[in-house]
Each structure stands twice: as C-alpha cells, then as structure tokens.
Amino acid sequence: MRKLSRFIFLLVLLILVVTISCNKFKDKTGVTELEEIPVDTRPAFDSTDLTAFFKKHPLLEKYQTEVRELYKKHQFHYVWYDKNGVNEFGSLLHNKIINVEEEGVLTSIPYRQKLDSIYEIAPSSHTPNPTTELLNTSLYFFYVDKVYQGLDTEKTNQMEWFLPREKQSYGKYLDSLLVNPSLIKKNENGLFSQYYLLKNVLKTYREIEKKGGxxxxxxxxxxxxxxxxxxxxxxxxxxxxxxxxxxxxxxxxxxxxxxxxxxxxxxxxxxxxxxxxxxxxxxxxxxxxxPVAERIKTLIVNMERCRWIAKDITKSKEIIAVNIPAYELTYFKDGKPYFRSNVVVGKTVNKTVVFSAPMRYIVFSPYWNVPYSILKNEIKPAIAKDPNYLAKHNMEWNEGHVRQKPGPKNSLGLIKFLFPNSNSIYLHDTPSKHLFNRRDRAFSHGCIRVEKPKELAEVILKDDPNWTPEKIEEAMNRGKESWYTLKNKIPVYIGYFTAWVDTEGVLHFYDDVYGRDEPLAALLFEN
Missing domain, CATH: 1.10.101.10 (PGBD-like superfamily/PGBD)
Structure with a gap:
C-alpha cells in the first residue's frame, strides 16, 4: 500500500513538472514563441553579414531596421533553418509572396528569381546560408508591409482618412509563425474580417476576367x-x-x-x-x-482600406459605424448588426470627415449653434435682404453668435448625438425628412442626419432603466434643451467603403460620392 502511495505521488509530481514545463513555452494565445527556445541549439551568423546583405540588396533596405531588431533579439541565430534545411514556414511564405496578387497587392517582388531558386531548386546542402536567411526575413517584412500594413499613415491622411491605425509588432508575429505556420491562414491573426470577404470576391471576379469578362x-x-x-x-x-x-x-x-x-x-x-x-x-x-476590370480595381481599393482598420474593431460591445458612400448607419451590439438607419452626409464641398471618436452625450430638444462659416456665407446675407429673417426661422442672437431655438423646425430636429471632435461633426435628426427618399443623399454641411434618430436613441438607451421609449419621446418634444451623459461611451466610426460584403454574403457596390477611389488606385497601382 505504501509503495502504491509513493507511485501515485511520483506520478502526480511528474505530471505537474511536465505541465509547468509546457506552459513555460507558451504565450497568452497558447503559441510557443521561438524566442523561448534555447538559442544555443541554433547556429548563428556574423552580424556584419547583415550590413553586407543590404548593400547587395538595396531594394529591401527599407526593412533593415526591423530585420536588425529581430536578429538582435535572437542574438543573430538563424530562424529559417531546421535540421532538413529551410523550414516549413519558409516554403509557405514563398508561396504567399509569389501569389501576393491574390491579396489585392499589385507590386513587383524584389529579387524574385533569387527567392524562387531557394525553393524550386533542390539544395545540395542543408548548411545555413546567411544570404538565404536574410532574404527570407527581409521578404517577410516586405510581405506584411504590403498585405497587412498597406500605405503609411502620411499617405492615408492625404486620402482624408483619419481613423486610428493599429500598430503591430510583425517581428513578434514572425516568432509565432515560425513555430506554428498555420497561423498565417487564420483571419483573426491578420486583418479586419471584411478584407477576407472582399478577397474571396476578388478571386471570383478575376476568374470572370480571365474568361473574357x-x-x-x-x-x-x-x-x-x-x-x-x-x-x-x-x-x-x-x-x-x-x-x-x-x-x-x-x-x-x-x-x-x-x-x-x-x-x-x-x-x-x-x-x-x-x-x-x-x-x-x-x-x-x-x-x-x-467593366469587370473596373470592378476589380474597386475591390482592390477597398481591400486596401481594410488594412487601415483595426482587426478587433467588431469585438467591442457596442459600435456605431457610418459608411459614407452607402448613406447608412449601423449600430453593432456584441459584434452583430442590431439596428440600421439611412443617413444624409456632407455635400462634396462639405465632405463628412473619415474619423473616429467616442459618443458621450445625447442632447434632447437641441439648440442649433450656427457655425461661423454658415453665419458669414448664408445667414448674414439673408439678414441683409430680410431684417426679419431670424424671427422667421426661430433664430436669435446669443453672445455674438446666432442660434436656432429648439423645436420641430430646428435644423437639428429634436435630438442630436455628440462625440466631441475637432471636426465639429455629430449625428442628428432633421425636419427635412424628404431627403431620405433620394437615392443619393449628400446634402449636409458635413454633419450626419439620421432618418431614425428616435429609434437610435432607444437602442442606445435600451439597457438604461431611466429611459423608456415614452421618456425619450417626451424629452425630444419638450422644447427645452437637455443633455444626457452616456454611462458607457460608444465608439463611432465614420468610414468610406465603395465595396462591401454584408452579413448575408451579398456584395454591394456604392457610388464614389467624394471621388476618392481613383486617387487611391493611382497610389496602389504605382506601387
């Protein structure tokens, strides 16, 4: 009996040791990281080889900093070789790079022939080669730059896109991929999910093009x-x-x-x-x-825009998203579309800005504080023609500014939703309901008019016991401005997508209302 107890004790101890050892080599996602494998089991190369490599391969010099940081971390040990030569992920990466066009990327591949020779010609030796090693690493950074990162922030700002860009450590991502190459095939480790839906459509449209369109x-x-x-x-x-x-x-x-x-x-x-x-x-x-070629261009342009969106955006508990070309607002709850409303966006000369900010307030029976540009260009000339203009439009002077009093004829309608920002853009009701019957709805001065504002307030305040539909209705029609601070801030994303695959798998094309596709396509096609 004593021997049996000792055996059970030793067995439990062994299981405990094995469990601790296994967990030691796991990151938060359960993926073993290469940096935690003892480096003395891998051969190393001379750090001066790195400088010599980039002198001979200037087209990859852009990635020199990332490459150097990666190998400093690994003490200049080889990462692409195992006992059989170049490892499994090397072959997978090669296949990804030579088929980068499938990712909607139109670019020439630096040193393509040299890369192909590594994988298409059987090597005579499994001995690690520093040129092969550094070419693989540099082209890995080339690939993630083109496919995951896309155009840099300076260029996206030129495209009038001011949504926050996600910063990622692609060196650390490489560590995980080298241990588990299949991760590169998993959408959740790459890009915003819409990207992959458009990628599938792109494949279909290219097949149509090959058959003559x-x-x-x-x-x-x-x-x-x-x-x-x-x-x-x-x-x-x-x-x-x-x-x-x-x-x-x-x-x-x-x-x-x-x-x-x-x-x-x-x-x-x-x-x-x-x-x-x-x-x-x-x-x-x-x-x-x-033509199908134009549709393909539109798909590629919008795949690029997906690269600029944080991949985890839909994991937020609540999100309000407005797609300008679709003239549509969608309220997402727990990652699923919960409510939709048509919207009116800014005219071409008063474009609605692409940006993000948290919604903090709902204002019932709002005043409309007339912006200075409208006061100067529209209101003052109207007053000059008709001294009673302000009274006729329920307006008044207020500390040197003009504002419109609350009421059903107020330009903001009966309710507005504020997410404070430097662009002075917000969501609001409107008395001009007839505009929502139009197919094209770019009529505002930049703010976003919502067709179903009361319903939007109801879904936002649904879990707040202080706000019933009746109380919302009462506050909207009280004729006295009142502010309510939301208990939970809701991220508002205003985006610009002219191609979109919905939750039912249907591809939608939208008119390029602000003419932004062509300038972006010109940048992509030249790269």
Whole structure:
C-alpha cells in the first residue's frame, strides 16, 4: 500500500513538472514563441553579414531596421533553418509572396528569381546560408508591409482618412509563425474580417476576367424600359450578365422577362442601392456595363482600406459605424448588426470627415449653434435682404453668435448625438425628412442626419432603466434643451467603403460620392 502511495505521488509530481514545463513555452494565445527556445541549439551568423546583405540588396533596405531588431533579439541565430534545411514556414511564405496578387497587392517582388531558386531548386546542402536567411526575413517584412500594413499613415491622411491605425509588432508575429505556420491562414491573426470577404470576391471576379469578362448590354432602341413579360434581345443579354456575377443560378438564354429573371434583377438592385422594383432602365444597364476590370480595381481599393482598420474593431460591445458612400448607419451590439438607419452626409464641398471618436452625450430638444462659416456665407446675407429673417426661422442672437431655438423646425430636429471632435461633426435628426427618399443623399454641411434618430436613441438607451421609449419621446418634444451623459461611451466610426460584403454574403457596390477611389488606385497601382 505504501509503495502504491509513493507511485501515485511520483506520478502526480511528474505530471505537474511536465505541465509547468509546457506552459513555460507558451504565450497568452497558447503559441510557443521561438524566442523561448534555447538559442544555443541554433547556429548563428556574423552580424556584419547583415550590413553586407543590404548593400547587395538595396531594394529591401527599407526593412533593415526591423530585420536588425529581430536578429538582435535572437542574438543573430538563424530562424529559417531546421535540421532538413529551410523550414516549413519558409516554403509557405514563398508561396504567399509569389501569389501576393491574390491579396489585392499589385507590386513587383524584389529579387524574385533569387527567392524562387531557394525553393524550386533542390539544395545540395542543408548548411545555413546567411544570404538565404536574410532574404527570407527581409521578404517577410516586405510581405506584411504590403498585405497587412498597406500605405503609411502620411499617405492615408492625404486620402482624408483619419481613423486610428493599429500598430503591430510583425517581428513578434514572425516568432509565432515560425513555430506554428498555420497561423498565417487564420483571419483573426491578420486583418479586419471584411478584407477576407472582399478577397474571396476578388478571386471570383478575376476568374470572370480571365474568361473574357462580360459583354455590354445594349438597350433595345424601340423601348425605354423593360419589365416582367417583355421580350427583347436585351433581356437575354441581361440574363447572361446576372448569371456571371451570381444573381442568377443558371442562364436559360431566354429573351423573355420571366419571374426567375425578376428575382435576379431585384438582387442586383438591392446590392447597388436601386429602388426595389423589377423595371429595368438604361441607368441600370449603365451600372451593369461597368467593366469587370473596373470592378476589380474597386475591390482592390477597398481591400486596401481594410488594412487601415483595426482587426478587433467588431469585438467591442457596442459600435456605431457610418459608411459614407452607402448613406447608412449601423449600430453593432456584441459584434452583430442590431439596428440600421439611412443617413444624409456632407455635400462634396462639405465632405463628412473619415474619423473616429467616442459618443458621450445625447442632447434632447437641441439648440442649433450656427457655425461661423454658415453665419458669414448664408445667414448674414439673408439678414441683409430680410431684417426679419431670424424671427422667421426661430433664430436669435446669443453672445455674438446666432442660434436656432429648439423645436420641430430646428435644423437639428429634436435630438442630436455628440462625440466631441475637432471636426465639429455629430449625428442628428432633421425636419427635412424628404431627403431620405433620394437615392443619393449628400446634402449636409458635413454633419450626419439620421432618418431614425428616435429609434437610435432607444437602442442606445435600451439597457438604461431611466429611459423608456415614452421618456425619450417626451424629452425630444419638450422644447427645452437637455443633455444626457452616456454611462458607457460608444465608439463611432465614420468610414468610406465603395465595396462591401454584408452579413448575408451579398456584395454591394456604392457610388464614389467624394471621388476618392481613383486617387487611391493611382497610389496602389504605382506601387
């Protein structure tokens, strides 16, 4: 019995030691880090080899600082070799680099032939080579720079994009990948999830392009519109076109506008912000006739924008996101879309800024403090023509400024949502409800008008027992301004995406309302 007890004790002790030893080599995600493996088991190279390498490979000099920091951390030991030669991740990285176009990256690969020779020609020796080692490391940083980082902050600011950029340590990421190469295939370790949805669509559209794309649809000169029951060669062309991009599951080649085609037409219209009807107009054909090459360019541009978004954005408990080209606001709760509303955004001359800030306040029955630019350019000239202008518009002077009193005719409507920022942009109600019936809704001076402001307030305050729908309604119509400070600040992200895959897997294309796609494409295609 004593021997059995001693055996059990030793067994438990052994399990405990093994568990502690295993945990010692794990990071917070459970991935063993290369830096924790004893370095004396790996050969090292001379640190002067690094300087010599970049002299011979100037196209990779941009990454010299990152490479040097990585090897200082590893005491200049080789990281790409195992007992069989270049390790598994080296081959995987090579495949990723030579197929970088799949990531929506249009660039030449520095020293491509030299890289290929490492993996395509069987090596005569497994002896570590410093040139091979440093080429792999430099091209790793080249790859993550192009695919994960994208354009630098200075250039994104030139694109009028002021959302915060996520800073990542790609050296530490490499440590994890070398131990577990499959991590590079996991979306959660790479980029904002929308990127991968667009990447899948890009693959489909490139396959369409390889097969010749689609032929332009020509409207029958004898008609001005087409609807269910009509017969025309235009209908046969339309059917083929919708089949290519998946709105139809088959192409019967029929020239008769039947029920099956009408369903495909409705899918197309929904994805392109058109009125939900089965009528086909020349304006619809104009959209369908946009060449596949242009659609591919739009996908690549928006994949680049995804690189500028923190990948964990949707993990926040609450988020309010506005996509300017879609003229739509979405309130996310626990990572899922909970509420949507149409919005009106700034005119081309008063563009709504792409940025982020936390929402802190809801203001009921707000005053509208007229901005100085509007006062100077619009209000004062109106007063000069009509001395009673302020009274007619329920306005008043207040400490040298003009403000509009609370009420149903107030330009901000009955409620506004504040996320203090240097751009003086906020969300608000509007008395001009008719504007939401327009397809294109860029009419404001920069702020964002919300079609369903009361409903937005209700979802924001849903878990607050002090605010029922009735109390919200009462505060909005009290005629006296009152402020409420939110218990939990809600991040508001104002973005700009002209291509987007929704939660149902439907690809949407939106008009480039501020003309931002072409300048960005020019930067991407030159790199």
């Amino acid at each position: 689609w032929e332009p649809i020509v409207m029958d000169s004898a008609v001005k519109s087409l609807n269910v029951g009509d017969s025309s060669r235009t209908i046969a062309q339309l059917r083929t076109r919708l089949f290519l991009t998946g709105e139809l599951k088959k192409d019967s080649k029929s020239a008769i506008y039947d029920e099956e085609l009408s369903k495909g037409v409705l899918k197309f219209k929904k994805a392109n912000r058109n009125a939900s009807s089965t009528i086909i107009l020349p304006s619809h054909l104009k959209v369908l006739n946009i």
